[in-house]
Amino acid sequence: MEQTLSIIKPDAVKKGVIGKIIDRFESNGLRIAAMKKISLSLQDAQQFYAIHRERPFFNDLVQFMISGPVVVMVLEGEGAVAKNRALMGATNPKEAEKGTIRADFADSIDANAVHGSDSLENARIEIDFFFAKREIC
Ligand code: ATP
Ligand code: MG
Numbered sequence: 001m002e003q004t005l006s007i008i009k010p011d012a013v014k015k016g017v018i019g020k021i022i023d024r025f026e027s028n029g030l031r032i033a034a035m036k037k038i039s040l041s042l043q044d045a046q047q048f049y050a051i052h053r054e055r056p057f058f059n060d061l062v063q064f065m066i067s068g069p070v071v072v073m074v075l076e077g078e079g080a081v082a083k084n085r086a087l088m089g090a091t092n093p094k095e096a097e098k099g100t101i102r103a104d105f106a107d108s109i110d111a112n113a114v115h116g117s118d119s120l121e122n123a124r125i126e127i128d129f130f131f132a133k134r135e136i137c
Contacts, residue, residue: 002080003033003136004117005126010068011111013037018071021114024087024101025075034074034127034136040066048129057110064110072130081123084116 008021022032040048045065052058075084089100093112096103106113117123127136 001076001078002120002123003074003076003127004080004084004120004123005115005130006073006075006084006117007115008071008073009111009113009115010064010066010070011107012105012113013069013071015105017105017113021101021105022073025073025084028083028087030075030077030080030083030087032073033076034131035071036130036135037069037071038130039069042066048126060110074127074131074136081117081120085118088114088116 006025008018012018012021025032042062045062046053049058049061049065052061055061077083087101089096089102091102091112092109093102093106094109096106101114102112117126
């Protein structure tokens with residue numbers, strides 16, 4: 001059983017599609033092991049996306065992530081990291097396959113509805129960033 005971190009980003013929360021996105025996970029064998037709705041601080045967002053800090057889009061990305069509340073979740077299931085990435089679709093929704101979350105709910109490469117851990121190693125780091133042990137069950 002793998003665990004991965006998912007974030008429903010501010011654009012999707014504002015659109016009112018939290019439930020529809022969660023349904024994609026639950027309908028495809030991913031169990032919600034932890035979940036909360038939070039507003040990221042500037043420092044949270046900068047730390048979470050620190051890997052991208054040299055990229056030209058870093059400031060826009062951080063500002064976007066603090067532009068409204070997000071829903072953070074731990075998803076659990078067989079091959080959860082890859083399964084979540086497949087359900088999400090490509091980073092740029094214009095390139096995302098039909099039926100993926102980003103194709104159906106995202107507007108642009110900046111406002112792209114969801115985040116998902118890109119490896120098992122990063123999943124562990126990202127889960128620990130947001131959740132205490134007792135919150136995951
Ligand atoms: P995420 O990490 O949010 O799940 P991802 O793993 O598909 O997305 P990354 O390469 O990790 O993509 O980029 C992180 C985020 O930075 C993307 O979700 C996107 O919003 C933004 N981003 C990535 N590349 C670009 C780009 N070329 N121009 C603008 N924004 C970008
Ligand atoms: Mg990424």
